[in-house]
Amino acid sequence: MDFGFTEEQTMLGESLARTLERGADDSALFDLGAGAALMTEEAGGFGGSGADILMVFRTLGRAGAVTPLLDSVVLGAGILADAGEADLAEAAASGAARIAVALDEPGQRYDGTVATRAEGDRLTGEKSVVPGAEDATHLIVRATDGLWLVETGAEGLAMRGYALMDGGRAAEVTLKDTAARRIGDVSLLEQPLAAAILAVCADALGVMEKAVELTTDYLKTRKQFGRPIGSFQAVQHRMADLLTEVEQARSAVWNLAGNLDAPDRDRHVAATKSLVGRVALYVAEETIQLHGGIGMTEEYELAPLARRLLAADARFGDSDHHLERFIAVSAA
Amino acid sequence: MDMSFSPEDQAFRAEVRQFLRDRLPARLSEKVRLHQELTKDEIEEWHGVLNEKGWLAGNWPVEFGGAGWTAIQRHIFEEESALAHAPRILPFGIAMLGPVLQKFGSKEQQEHYLPRILNGQDWWCQGYSEPGAGSDLASLKTTAVRDGDHYIVNGQKTWTTLGQHANWIFCLVRTNSTVKAQEGISFLLIDMTAPGITVRPIVLLEGTPEVNEVFFDDVRVPVANLVGEENKGWTYAKYLLTHERTNIAGVGFATAGLAALKRIARAQVANGRPLIENPLFAARLAEVEIDLMAMSTTNLRMLAQAAAGQVPGAESSMLKLKGTQIRQAINDLTRRAVGPWALAFPSEALEGANDDAPPGPAEAAGATRAYLNNRKLSIYGGSNEIQRGIIAKSLLGL
Numbered sequence: 001m002d003f004g005f006t007e008e009q010t011m012l013g014e015s016l017a018r019t020l021e022r023g024a025d026d027s028a029l030f031d032l033g034a035g036a037a038l039m040t041e042e043a044g045g046f047g048g049s050g051a052d053i054l055m056v057f058r059t060l061g062r063a064g065a066v067t068p069l070l071d072s073v074v075l076g077a078g079i080l081a082d083a084g085e086a087d088l089a090e091a092a093a094s095g096a097a098r099i100a101v102a103l104d105e106p107g108q109r110y111d112g113t114v115a116t117r118a119e120g121d122r123l124t125g126e127k128s129v130v131p132g133a134e135d136a137t138h139l140i141v142r143a144t145d146g147l148w149l150v151e152t153g154a155e156g157l158a159m160r161g162y163a164l165m166d167g168g169r170a171a172e173v174t175l176k177d178t179a180a181r182r183i184g185d186v187s188l189l190e191q192p193l194a195a196a197i198l199a200v201c202a203d204a205l206g207v208m209e210k211a212v213e214l215t216t217d218y219l220k221t222r223k224q225f226g227r228p229i230g231s232f233q234a235v236q237h238r239m240a241d242l243l244t245e246v247e248q249a250r251s252a253v254w255n256l257a258g259n260l261d262a263p264d265r266d267r268h269v270a271a272t273k274s275l276v277g278r279v280a281l282y283v284a285e286e287t288i289q290l291h292g293g294i295g296m297t298e299e300y301e302l303a304p305l306a307r308r309l310l311a312a313d314a315r316f317g318d319s320d321h322h323l324e325r326f327i328a329v330s331a332a
Numbered sequence: 333m334d335m336s337f338s339p340e341d342q343a344f345r346a347e348v349r350q351f352l353r354d355r356l357p358a359r360l361s362e363k364v365r366l367h368q369e370l371t372k373d374e375i376e377e378w379h380g381v382l383n384e385k386g387w388l389a390g391n392w393p394v395e396f397g398g399a400g401w402t403a404i405q406r407h408i409f410e411e412e413s414a415l416a417h418a419p420r421i422l423p424f425g426i427a428m429l430g431p432v433l434q435k436f437g438s439k440e441q442q443e444h445y446l447p448r449i450l451n452g453q454d455w456w457c458q459g460y461s462e463p464g465a466g467s468d469l470a471s472l473k474t475t476a477v478r479d480g481d482h483y484i485v486n487g488q489k490t491w492t493t494l495g496q497h498a499n500w501i502f503c504l505v506r507t508n509s510t511v512k513a514q515e516g517i518s519f520l521l522i523d524m525t526a527p528g529i530t531v532r533p534i535v536l537l538e539g540t541p542e543v544n545e546v547f548f549d550d551v552r553v554p555v556a557n558l559v560g561e562e563n564k565g566w567t568y569a570k571y572l573l574t575h576e577r578t579n580i581a582g583v584g585f586a587t588a589g590l591a592a593l594k595r596i597a598r599a600q601v602a603n604g605r606p607l608i609e610n611p612l613f614a615a616r617l618a619e620v621e622i623d624l625m626a627m628s629t630t631n632l633r634m635l636a637q638a639a640a641g642q643v644p645g646a647e648s649s650m651l652k653l654k655g656t657q658i659r660q661a662i663n664d665l666t667r668r669a670v671g672p673w674a675l676a677f678p679s680e681a682l683e684g685a686n687d688d689a690p691p692g693p694a695e696a697a698g699a700t701r702a703y704l705n706n707r708k709l710s711i712y713g714g715s716n717e718i719q720r721g722i723i724a725k726s727l728l729g730l
Contacts, residue, residue, distance in 0.1 A: 108601060111601055128692075129675055163676070165677045170676070170691075224467050225471075235717070289710055292466055298539070307704075310674070318671070
């Protein structure tokens with residue numbers, strides 16, 4: 001049994017962390033091979049395992065980095081590779097192309113109910129909360145009869161962008177008789193979506209580690225009533241609970257990383273996303289509370305961490321959605 | 333036992349409800365419902381409407397221009413106002429400073445300041461917390477040194493809610509540093525337009541500059557602006573805090589929030605059905621509703637005690653604790669109910685945020701904004717940790 005990383009994975013994580021610390025842009029990350037590390041050898045990469053995804057995204061979460069690696073590579077290139085679109089998959093993994101994946105529709109929450117439909121090779125419909133859509137060269141669109149590829153310059157495609165809680169951006173997307181090409185069945189989503197959920201959970205793990213460290217430091221330095229507030233037993237016990245829950249989240253992330261190709265993958269996806277989402281909200285709320293007022297301010301570094309944790313829960317189905325999924329999958 | 337309201341109180345509730353129907357502008361209640369920030373003018377507009385009716389200061393005695401309501405009447409007014417999504421009455425002048433001046437202020441101070449609070453001439457803010465003095469308020473360091481007919485004030489206050497709109501601030505300042513911390517504090521009224529005062533906004537995590545830092549650099553304050561006696565400020569501050577805690581349970585806000593949550597849960601879907609029919613979500617909703625039913629009775633039991641002449645004690649700490657937990661639970665469920673729309677950052681004030689409106693119905697952005705902003709409920713007004721300490725010490729004797 002081995003819960004460690006390979007030498008290559010450790011080195012990648014370290015150089016990624018250093019590069020991010022220097023404030024690197026997206027192209028520097030792709031040059032470093034962060035994209036290729038998320039793809040299997042068959043798909044033109046040199047990684048793609050659960051442990052690779054865990055290492056890369058935990059590092060991104062710790063650094064608070066906003067990158068296209070989740071949407072364009074893990075999800076986008078992942079779908080394209082499985083669909084036999086090797087050239088575009090490799091272009092996405094190297095950063096030459098940008099993919100955004102349009103899954104949800106307005107008002108459907110996490111149901112995945114889709115009304116977007118094709119007539120001939122034209123798509124019409126509305127997609128909601130599409131991360132990275134504004135910077136994308138291509139959209140992968142979930143329609144009633146499968147997955148379709150749309151070039152973002154295509155006629156009849158409109159976007160309205162806005163900021164996200166995790167620091168990135170998304171758009172509401174409208175397609176009206178927009179030229180598209182069908183690339184496969186909706187079932188092509190399953191494996192890349194499981195990998196993307198692992199990525200979100202690993203990212204959240206990195207954010208939670210950072211939030212706990214920040215809070216611990218604050219409790220050691222902030223003094224009230226003549227002593228550090230971390231010396232109060234009531235506060236110590238809450239930090240102990242917090243750390244224990246983050247340890248649970250770490251193991252849940254390992255569970256999914258190790259079972260990404262297992263027959264009961266979906267059970268692990270649901271279990272991990274449910275637990276990590278629940279713990280992420282707990283960590284966000286509790287670290288703010290333990291800081292007091294300063295934890296609510298934009299100028300202190302906790303606020304973006306807390307928002308990123310909320311985003312992690314709301315992405316790809318929240319903790320309750322996956323709790324129900326877990327019950328359904330376990331009963332099946 | 334009789335748990336019903338008296339016929340007089342029921343008639344009062346009907347009167348309040350009718351008044352809100354007639355006089356509360358929809359453009360204000362709509363902004364409150366969607367948790368949008370009200371402008372200074374909008375807040376003053378609602379104060380004006382209430383003042384015209386004589387209802388702005390329900391807690392003040394009639395002799396000072398208040399409505400002289402009983403604790404039960406005030407509760408009814410607050411509950412109906414919250415249910416109608418009326419703007420909150422600013423607590424700083426009405427709920428906090430007013431009672432202090434009425435009890436400890438000079439006749440001149442009462443005659444000068446109280447009418448100006450009612451007619452909107454003055455907007456007060458609260459100068460209590462400092463960067464180093466939060467839960468441990470008595471350790472405050474802002475000094476006021478006597479110089480003839482003036483105090484010279486130096487130091488810094490923080491978390492000054494809506495201080496950007498205020499022209500006056502009531503402050504706790506240190507006038508004696510050689511005695512026990514609590515015994516060297518005075519209560520001073522300071523003109524915010526005086527030279528040497530700087531206000532710096534603090535942006536909160538949902539993107540609004542709701543609070544401020546206030547800096548005092550050799551600010552000259554007339555000695556006439558001292559409330560009561562020098563070095564007795566801690567007594568007045570504690571008196572003020574008991575008034576701050578009167579509506580601490582927030583039953584009206586919770587009830588209005590629960591109704592809004594149910595509306596949203598009826599419109600959103602889960603597994604192809606309205607979310608409100610989803611067993612898991614329905615159970616979470618039911619739990620918080622059951623908690624609220626019990627908590628509002630705790631609130632009424634304490635009101636009945638107050639009506640019987642008993643001074644509210646440490647029991648109000650339990651109301652603060654449970655009330656804020658319930659409101660935050662409702663905020664959490666509401667944010668969850670809007671699904672992926674909760675991914676959108678609702679602020680337009682922050683750099684990097686877009687000018688475009690967030691997606692989905694207006695309730696979606698409001699849900700996220702309220703969730704983030706209301707993390708403050710368990711932090712301010714004596715954090716929930718401080719309340720637990722009070723409960724353990726005062727009620728349990730531990």
